[in-house]
Amino acid sequence: MNESRREFIKKTGCALSMTALATQMHHLGMVSALAQKMEEKVDTTSTTEGGENYKALVLVYFAGGNDGNNMVIPNHSSSSVSNYAAYAAARQPQGLAIPQADLLPISVPRMGGLTYGLHPALGPVTGGTNNGIHELWGLGKLAVVSNCGTLIRPMTKAQYQNGSIQKPYQLFSHSDQVYQTHTSISNTQAFTGWGGRIADRLTQGSNPTGLIPMITSISGAQLFTAGQTTLPMAIANANTSLANVLNPTGFNSTAASTARRNAFNQLRTIDLDSNYVAAASHVTDLAMQANAALQTSQEVTVTFPNTSMGLQLKQVARLIKKRLDLNINRQIFYVQIGGFDTHNNQLGGHVTLLSQFSQAVRAFYDEMVVQGVSNDVTVFTLTDFNRTFNPAGSGATVGSDHAWGNHMFVIGGSVAGGDFYGMNTSNGTPFPTLVIGASGPDDTDSGSGARGRWIPTTSVDQYAATLARWFGLPENQMSQVFPNIANFSTSNLGFMI
Numbered sequence: 001m002n003e004s005r006r007e008f009i010k011k012t013g014c015a016l017s018m019t020a021l022a023t024q025m026h027h028l029g030m031v032s033a034l035a036q037k038m039e040e041k042v043d044t045t046s047t048t049e050g051g052e053n054y055k056a057l058v059l060v061y062f063a064g065g066n067d068g069n070n071m072v073i074p075n076h077s078s079s080s081v082s083n084y085a086a087y088a089a090a091r092q093p094q095g096l097a098i099p100q101a102d103l104l105p106i107s108v109p110r111m112g113g114l115t116y117g118l119h120p121a122l123g124p125v126t127g128g129t130n131n132g133i134h135e136l137w138g139l140g141k142l143a144v145v146s147n148c149g150t151l152i153r154p155m156t157k158a159q160y161q162n163g164s165i166q167k168p169y170q171l172f173s174h175s176d177q178v179y180q181t182h183t184s185i186s187n188t189q190a191f192t193g194w195g196g197r198i199a200d201r202l203t204q205g206s207n208p209t210g211l212i213p214m215i216t217s218i219s220g221a222q223l224f225t226a227g228q229t230t231l232p233m234a235i236a237n238a239n240t241s242l243a244n245v246l247n248p249t250g251f252n253s254t255a256a257s258t259a260r261r262n263a264f265n266q267l268r269t270i271d272l273d274s275n276y277v278a279a280a281s282h283v284t285d286l287a288m289q290a291n292a293a294l295q296t297s298q299e300v301t302v303t304f305p306n307t308s309m310g311l312q313l314k315q316v317a318r319l320i321k322k323r324l325d326l327n328i329n330r331q332i333f334y335v336q337i338g339g340f341d342t343h344n345n346q347l348g349g350h351v352t353l354l355s356q357f358s359q360a361v362r363a364f365y366d367e368m369v370v371q372g373v374s375n376d377v378t379v380f381t382l383t384d385f386n387r388t389f390n391p392a393g394s395g396a397t398v399g400s401d402h403a404w405g406n407h408m409f410v411i412g413g414s415v416a417g418g419d420f421y422g423m424n425t426s427n428g429t430p431f432p433t434l435v436i437g438a439s440g441p442d443d444t445d446s447g448s449g450a451r452g453r454w455i456p457t458t459s460v461d462q463y464a465a466t467l468a469r470w471f472g473l474p475e476n477q478m479s480q481v482f483p484n485i486a487n488f489s490t491s492n493l494g495f496m497i
Contacts, residue, residue: 062383064341075117082434146430149456153487196227219336237311309360375413389452405456422458
């Protein structure tokens with residue numbers, strides 16, 4: 001039975017179900033921008049794609065707002081800075097404190113060798129062979145960037161309260177805080193992410209013949225990955241093989257299907273004098289080439305957890321292993337774990353979430369060691385905001401509410417690990433003073449409604465710029481990716497080697 005023209009177009013238009021094609025069609029409205037980009041000279045050097053100069057950034061986003069107060073905890077009794085007693089006094093009465101005996105101890109040189117503790121879920125699990133990320137601290141492969149958050153410029157408590165310094169746009173609006181961690185722009189709405197803007201500046205210089213975009217999301221389309229002239233490839237997790245993530249659908253071995261495929265291929269060779277048609281044909285051709293390159297692959301060596309996070313990072317590891325075939329010299333990945341909006345039932349939920357994160361990231365790090373690229377791949381975390389130091393509710397359902405400055409993890413062979421990083425708080429260290437209200441120099445509020453919302457001393461801009469510099473973003477393009485970076489005294493926090 002003959003197919004109608006409309007049916008033919010419908011099927012061929014849907015044939016490349018690959019999200020890569022769907023997202024890259026954004027370029028059809030940006031021909032002039034692409035032309036301009038082709039003329040730009042990026043000040044960066046690279047060797048053969050996928051070779052010795054390979055680097056990758058892997059963002060693990062904690063969606064919902066992770067409670068960093070229970071992720072990194074004082075484990076000492078020193079009276080000079082906030083100690084475990086101050087932590088327990090604020091959280092134990094309502095049932096949100098982690099027992100000191102359960103903490104995974106870490107010694108912190110930046111803090112004078114004082115001991116802090118990581119959440120117990122960041123270590124080994126009972127009966128498992130995966131040691132979690134806690135062990136990486138002692139190996140110098142894990143660092144903490146402390147009291148980091150959205151900022152336009154540095155801000156003290158007095159400036160926050162008297163309004164003499166501009167606060168982030170719609171501060172404490174959940175959705176706006178998410179957007180600002182993804183964009184690093186806190187003084188206005190923005191429609192590109194800082195990962196996407198890095199790709200805008202580096203794609204031509206670092207991946208000139210890459211078969212896939214510089215950015216890949218394993219968690220759908222995200223603002224972080226959106227640039228002005230580049231958009232991510234979005235693919236499924238490791239439950240889908242690489243051979244199928246870009247494989248055209250809607251075709252089979254029947255004569256009618258073969259004829260439709262041939263006609264589809266023929267259509268892409270005509271009317272190329274039109275910039276729009278040529279752009280669409282080029283994007284599709286690249287997707288076809290990438291699909292062909294992905295038809296054969298070698299499975300990863302390390303066993304990954306069969307969890308959402310484990311499956312996402314396993315897919316990232318597979319793509320890194322294919323970097324030579326894909327002609328990729330720089331890659332940015334986005335993976336996400338949700339469920340951190342813990343207004344209640346936080347204790348049990350946090351154990352599950354942090355354990356899933358820790359086990360998956362440790363498997364990923366171990367796989368990078370096996371692949372010989374552990375020094376070339378850096379994992380880092382971001383989240384919407386911290387949660388209030390003062391708990392919400394009490395008892396079995398205790399949780400915490402939305403706050404501000406938080407702690408981030410950075411993991412990899414090029415990380416100057418085993419220490420805290422960030423701009424100093426009022427106590428002369430990057431770790432905030434855990435005191436609520438008027439006597440709390442790092443809390444936003446002073447009155448009876450004070451909850452313990454730490455004013456960040458380190459901006460997302462500074463955190464991101466440190467990673468971007470290691471990744472290869474030239475100094476003369478830093479302000480184009482991070483428009484507010486000049487407002488801060490340094491754009492290098494020192495945690496990358």
